[in-house]
Amino acid sequence: MSTRTRKSTHAHRTFGSSQKRLRVLVDMDQVLCDFEGSFLVKYREKYPEEPFIPLEERNTFYIADQYAKLEPDMQDKARDIWNAEGFFLNLPEIKGGCQALTEMSQMEDVDVFICTSPLTFYKYCLQEKFKWVEDHLGPDWISRLVITKDKTMVHGDVLIDDKPRIRGVRDPPSWKQVLFTAPYNQKVDLRGRQRLNTWTDDCWRDIIEDFKKRI
């Protein structure tokens, strides 16, 4: 065997797998972390006399948009809750999310990244998102955390996200969105997107297997 042939055989073994890897991006708030539930508990503790919107009546993606309609200063009161130190750090997990992510990352030919947006008021949120990932998923996941205001800039095959309309500089984005169900996105036009209602059954696994066949 000539040197050239040997080299190419090695290259084939190392890099030449015909199976393309599926890159899955998974959002944090309202997909892995219970932003809405935690907001409501903290808001009611801080403002017990004020009106509030029960989870099942939430109908806008941004909480402040709906609270602004209750009374003019309500959106500032609402913002104080998620801008506070410790809000992101102490978000409870959406049931089954971290377990599903761990299992997804162990699937054959699947790469998983977390893809989340920071608040514009980033003082606590940024570092608390890192710490949340470390606490709930482990230190190895820190290198799988992508924080960006524009998710269309991130390359992937699938983005699992609760936001009904995700827009940015890249149109269309490289990924297809799977809409993770939340109160405010129950009635949105799916425009061909799939839904994922929960992490606690095996539907997420079927969706990932299905995408693997399509890439």
Ligand SMILES: Cc1cn([C@H]2C[C@H](OP(=O)(O)O)[C@@H](CO)O2)c(=O)[nH]c1=O
């Ligand atoms: C202000 C606000 C933020 N968020 C989340 C969305 C973003 O996180 P994520 O991309 O992980 O879903 C983050 C910054 O806006 O906070 C809500 O889910 N609802 C809100 O009302």
Ligand SMILES: [Mg+2]
């Ligand atoms: Mg989200």
